[in-house]
Amino acid sequence: MNFRRLTRTVLTLGVLSMALIFNACKEEEEIGPAPSVTAGSAASGVVGSVAKITASINAPEGLKTLTVLKNGQTFDSKIYTGETTDNYTKDYTVENLPTGSTVVFTFQATDQKNQSSTVATQVITVSAVPAKPVVTVQGVLTGNVSWTKGNIYKLVGFVRVGGDTTETFSATAATGTLTIEAGTTIIGDRASKGTLIVQRGSRIIANGTADAPIVFTSERAPGQRESGDWGGLVICGRAVNNQSTGDKGIQLEGSYKGWHGGSNDADNSGSLKYVRVEYAGVPINPNQEVNSFTFGSVGSGTTIEYLQASFGLDDSFEWFGGTVNGKYLIAYRGLDDDFDMDFGFRGNLQFIVGMRGATMADQSGSNGFEVDNDGQGTGNTPFTAPVISNASLIGPKETNATSISPQFQNGMHLRRNNRIKVYNTVVTGYPNGIFIDGTNTQANANTGELILNRVVVAGVAGWGTGGFGEGTTTAPNGFAVRDVNTATPAAAITVGAAKPSEWFAAQPGNKILNTYAGLGLNQSVFQAVTPTFTLANGGTLAAGGTVPTGSFFSAATFIGAFGSEDWTTKWSNFSPNTTDYSK
Template identity: 25%
Template sequence: MHINSNHRIFFLIAFPIFVISGCRKDENVKSAAVKPEKRIIEFFGSNNSVNRPAVIKLSKDTVYILDSDITRESGEQLIIEQGTVIKAGERNPSNPGSADPGRGSLTIRPGGVLIANGTEAEPIIFTSNTMAGSQRINWGGVIIEGKAPNNDRTATGVPTDFSCSIRFLRVEFAALTLRSVGNTSLVENVMVSYTDKNGISAFNISGGTFNAKNLVSFACSGPADYYITNGYTGKLQHLLAMRHPFFGNMGSQPQRALASLFIENNPSNPVNARPFTFPQISNLTAVGPNGQNGSVSSYADTNIRVASIVTTNSTCFSIRNSVFLGFPAKAWILDDVNTALAIVDSRSVMSYSYFHSLDTSKTLFLAQGVYPPFGSSDFKGYVLSPAFNNKLLPQIQSLLLPDIFVYNKPAFLPGVGSPLLTGANFSGDFSAAFYDKVSHVGAFGSQSWTNGWTNFTPLKTNYNFSL
């Protein structure tokens, strides 16, 4: 296995929640020059102030401390320059390596706007205000709320609502929530890593119509890497969900689950809530812990829904050109009759995709009693019928991804001769102009879109701390 035993010991002694791991020697992260730091609340003023500035601009020559819950209300904008670092959590002067648990969040209310356009060389970074290696508690995250349709709040919203332009953006040690975000918003090249231990998903997509590309969820601990619910109807392409074996905890949203991708219509009113959740997803790679040393017991819990993908609660979907691998027992769990009916009626389709789980007898799993008299063997036969061009993978090695489980520097590009390099299909709904018509299946082909702006070792990165 690929988890270094020395790192495992350090993990147990030094910081019991987060860890850096891998079979290669960790690279040294150099200290950047210390920039001046300012509390971000100084620019915002009180949330109740009549003198709140309509437009606030943050520049990269300053590091900003987000130690309170900040909002941008309707008619207000927050503009963040490329290369800007924002550190969340209130540091304790008597213990500089610590931060006050949960302190600091940014919320864009309906009608407010966030402009955060980084570049490949200078991404915008939201991270923890704690010393490298001691990030034990998460902060409140980034929440963007728009006016687009949402079946939990406003079914008759504004599909073309503009809430944000976020590109080359990292959110570390917290989650990103996109609620009712409209399709004129721009969401591209966004990474969320090391979300909290206590049960929040990395990307929380609640309603809305926005489209997005090049998303990364890495080493996140909550119930789902991508939680899609409440009537979301957008398009997504090139998504990576990379689970770390040390982290896996249930939460309340979604419930009883550990999954890379969890799709449901509405958790409290699944049958009648409109519009139906209906994402169109192409080129997703979902990677589970694959039985690595140190895997937490929750990945083997048979009382919860543990799988690469869970579809439930009357949802619809169209997923193509994707790879689901590395979960212990199941790759796809279908546990709801209305979701099953949508598949049988061809309203929902899974096609041109690969499935793998360590227990090959349950890779494609239909929960008992969901669609009698049919069971998992029937579900498997249906998903693998020639019309859908799906394939089972008995062994991950056949994909030629030798370094994908090197967690401090994972290599995602398939090797020469990998079946993932060809076979994608973009006919029908996937012929839309939004989709890049690539040949590869999964998130990566012969070139990586993660170079330059991502960081797979935020625990080791010194963000403006003098040493």
């Protein structure tokens, strides 16, 4: 009896043990599979484009985490609350990496049972930027025409906006408005002297941005570009000049039907903002070049701001009459004059800078400012009388050892009966700082119709007597302010009864210094690099400025074009010969 009970007990315990073992095995078998991750397909993109990083995740036991690595480093992570599926996506902006580089994204998920997926991989390849299509443009543009940044526009011959090509303005001539999108590149055909001319009555709306300037440049490849590779940008308006009357205009140098002039000083030829013109100035005829920017009788309704002219074969900026105002202008390493004004130009200019290359000067003589009433110095009205504040005219002479072209002349060549008014300006590095040339111009200074106030003229340490090469035997050499003319032999000149240098020194705020050291200028403004424009602390130029009256002028207490802010940032380019504009 006891044996039977014992046997039954053992059997019962055995059955119970088997049941427990069976249930335990059953529980283990009921744990679902580990998570699975399927990564997105391999993709490619150019630098700056956006690629989608994607993965599909399946986790029967419920998702816990997802870890995404980029080239082995954390890119993203995500925590879940038991979801069994997820479609992950995140944007990746392709970084500035060499073409052909790969960026590897890996994905690994865990579930609520702490099971891990195998690693899934998505690869992004950096692809080459495709060249933009080149659209050839020629002839006359009328109506509303738009150019977009997805194309490059090639100017062949004289491309005209509007059909006004006769001496007397015709109200029935076809007109046009050319609108250019920010970031667009325009090239000029070398063989045909490609030039863009906005005729009277028409407009150009070229408003770039600091991040996406509009660029007019050479058609040639990086490293091959030269001054004079194409024409330039020409705008003809209907404001007053002192060479014509009424609707009868005058033609720009070169006789390419750039007729300009009228009777509307408020004329509006459009808007230029954040625009660069590079390697312009092709000779239309021998010794008759197009300027980088040419403004013929352009009216005050026109906007010009943030413009850079670089490596032009003639003047960087020239105004023939008109009343257009301008701010934030850069003249960089042009051949002739940085800023040329004549034929009754009466606009306001503020924050402008000119910089020269040591050997780059024109046979006619190169200046920072060249200002005339007209070619003969007549009393034709309106007089050339621009008002300029906060200019920096940086000549070619960095140090006494710097060899410069003998064709360099003056920081300011004020001649032929003009009535310019200049404030808060610095001139340095030129053989002559200021030359008030001609008896009628000197008379204008004496009567207060030509004004130079708060102008600092600084020499180069060790460069002859006074820092302007005086007394040296190597040309060019001169004076801070010329007291003699350029005749042979030289004759004394006066402003009233005083020497010009004495007259200059007596004007409010003016200074003559033997060296630019101590002004606060960075040495890089003389060099072929991206300059540091902002003033060093404690420099002479940092204080003492008072801008002229009028709503146009922005408040500024410094001398020259820059104080503590560099307005050239991002949109300017001081090494355009290395820039690839094809993409």
